[in-house]
Amino acid sequence: MQLPAPLGAAGLSLAAFPVTYVLNRSAVVAHPMAIAVMGALLLLVLFSIVYLQDRGSRSQDPLFYVFTVFSFTSVIDLIISLEEDGYISGFMEFYLKEGEPYLSTAYGIMICYWDGVVHFLLYLAMVTAMTQRKSYRTLGLYWLGSLMMSMVVFLPGNLLGKYGSEIRPSFLLNVPYLLIPVWAGMRLFRQPKSRPCCTAEQVAAEHQRSLYQRPLDLGLILFLLVAAMFTFFRGLVVLDCPSDSCFDYIYQYEPYLRDPVAYPRVQMLVYMFYVFPFFCLCIYGLLQPGCTWLPDWALVFAGAIAQAQFSHVGSSLHHRTPYPYRTPEEVWWVFLLSNILYAVGPHALAYRCLRSPGFFQPAAPTGQDGIKKHQ
Secondary structure, eight states: OOOHHHHHHHHHHHTTHHHHHHHHGGGGOOOOHHHHHHHHHHHHHHHHHHHHHHTTTTTOOTHHHHHHHHHHHHHHHHHHHHHHTTTTOOSSSSHHTOOOGGSSSSSHHHHHHHHIIIIHHHHHHHHHHHHOOOOOHHHHHHHHHHHHHHHHHHHHHHHHHHTTGGGOOGGGTHHHHHHHHHHOOOOOOHHHHOOOOOHHHHHHHHHOOGGGGOOOHHHHHHHHHHHHHHHHHHHHHTOOOOHHHHHHHHHHHHHHGGGGOOOHHHHHHHHIIIIIHHHHHHHHHHHHTTOTTTHHHHHHHHHHHHHHHHHHHHHHHHHEEEEEEEEOGGGGGHHHHHHHHHHHHHHHHHHHHHHHGGGGOOOOOTTTTSOOOOO
C-alpha cells in the first residue's frame, strides 16, 4: 500500500536522522573524497527509491522527484543547523569536519535553517499540489528565487572568504542546487499562469487609472525608491567607498559587512548588481500598464530577498559571528527595522500583483468577455 505523496516525502525526509547518525559513526566516510562519493551515491539512491515507488502513478512532472529528494536534503540541513547550535549532537560532525566546514559559520547555519524549514515546507506543499493536479507555479517561483539567491551568495562566498583554502570535494555536491533550479525555472515559467479572470473592460479600466488613484502603487513606488538607494549605498559600503557616511555605517550599524567570511560582501554586491536594477524596473512596471513580466518576477525576487535577509540578519546577530563583526546592541532596533522593511516590501509588491493583476495584463479589444492568456 502506497502512502499519500506528501506523507511519503515527509517520511523519506525524516529518514535523514538515522542515516546521518549511522554515517557519523562509520569510519568509512572519514576521508573528504569518501564523503563526497557517499553524498553523490546517497542522492542517486534516493532518486531511484522515489522513482521506483512512484512508477508514474502519482505525477508525470519530473519536478515531483526533484522536490521529494530535495526535501530529504532539507532535513539534513536542519540537522546541521540544530547540531551547530547545540540542540542535538552526533549526526553531522563528520561532514562538517571533512566535508563542508564553512557550514559551521553563522551564515552557513542560517541558510541551513532556511532550507530545513522554509524550503522543506515548500517542497511538501508543491508535492501535495502535484498529486492533487493543482497548480504549484506560484510556490515554485518563490522557491526558485529563494534557492538561487542562497546559491549565488553561498558558492562564491566559500571560494572568496577565509574558507577558500578549505574547499573539499564535497563542495561539488552543491552544483546540482545551482543547475537544477535553472532547469526547474524554465519549466515553471512555461506553465500556464493561474490568475483571476479579468474582462477586457476591467483591464482597460485598470490601465486608465492614474497613479494618484492607486495609493498602494504609490506607496510601493516610494518604498522601491528608498530601497533602491539603500541597496546602492550598501553596495558602495562593501566596495570600500571612502565617504564618511559609508565609514560610519559599516562600523556603527553593520560591522558584519567587514566579516572575512565574504558572504555579506557578496550578498551586498548581488543586491547592487541584480536587486537594484530590478527595483528600478519595478518602478517602471507600476507606472506603465501592461508589464506582464512583473507578477512572475516579483514572486521570484520576493523569495530571493526573504532568504537573503533572513540569512544576513541572522548572521549579523548570531554568536558564531566574531564579536567585533556583530551588530551593536544599541543600534539593533535601527538595524532590524530597516532590514525587515527591506524584506517586507517585495512581498507587498508580489501580493499586489497577484491580488489585482489587471493593471499588468495587456490591453485587449473592448467587448471581449475575457483576456487571452499571454505566457
